[in-house]
Amino acid sequence: MRFTKVLARHWFAYAMVLPVVAVLALLVVLPLVQGLFFGFTDINDTNIANPVLDRDAGYEFVGLANFLHVLSGDPAYGSFWTTLARTVVWTATCVFCHYAIGLGLAMLLNRQLRFRGLYRVLLILPWAVPVFISAFAWRYLFNSEYGLINWALESLGLPPQVWLGQSDLALVSVIVVNVWLGVPFMMVALLGGLQSIPSDLHEAAEIDGATPWQRFVHVTLPGLRPVSSSVVLLGVIWTFNMFPVIYLITENNPHTRILVTYAFERFFSGATRDYALASTYGVLILSLLLVFAAIYRRAMRRHGEVL
Secondary structure, eight states, X not given: OHHHHHHHHSHHHHHHHHHHHHHHIIIIIHHHHHHHHXXXXXXXXXXXXXXXXXXXXXXXXXXXXXXHHHHTTOGGGTOHHHHHHHHHHHHHHHHHHHHHHHXXXXXXXXXXXXXXXXXXXXXHHHHHSOHHHHHHHHHHHTOTTTOHHHHHHHHTTOOOOOTTSSSTHHHHXXXXXXXXHHHHHHHHXXXXXXXXXXXXXXXHHHHTTOOHHXXXXXXXXXXXXXXXXXXXXXXXXXXXXOOHHHHHHHTTOGGGOOHHHHHHHHHHOSSSOOHHHHHHHHHHHHHHHHHHHHHHHHHHHHTTOOO
16 A cells, blocks of 8 residues: 555656666666576577577576686686786776876866866867777887887887787786776866865965875875775776777787686687676676675775765
């Protein structure tokens, strides 16, 4: 009876929300459940149902076998722990650089500068350019034969490098590109946070004799904590799953392989497309991010922040 009364009173709101819920269920929940189910099977492109070939589904339920194989670290299943370590290095380095450089630029733009509006437009430009265009441009810059970066090194008397080859320089290269792409978002978010800090706090600290560094540590950073906690969490999630930059620049290079790119490789390439293994990696990626988000939120609550 209570549900009927609520429905009768708010039927218009439910009618407006229902299409969105239906679309989300179709585009998010259903693929998520299907991927979770595939992780417990041995499905691949040889036993999946194919109406064109008049072939019925022949995959079987294998329980936790896929997860045990992956977590064992077997190279045949992607060397999970090595790939996870590379993913953590990639994510931590990118997010740290995003935040540090973004904060520095935001503090500069928060001052009264000549042509400040022009600087803001130029700094936001990398964020406005489509990712695939930026990736191809940087791929040209890093080219070992005719790239502008090696040309600059040779002009300075330094030896050219094979930036996108089979070495750790490839990982450094994609980190540089991702930092260049991600700094504008962090800068804009932190600039908004800086402008929300009352100027009276800085003035009072300056009157009390605080140095610029002390004002930064004891006034600016605490004032940015609500914004910082949110953008860092978003940055970790986005960077952990950042597929386009790595794949468009280095493709299947094992030195830049992270969890999400390996899942893509097993799902869309190879002699046999292993949908079960790709789904297993997808479930593990989701689980890792959920655990991180839960721990991060708990840590923020201890500091008085609620996400």
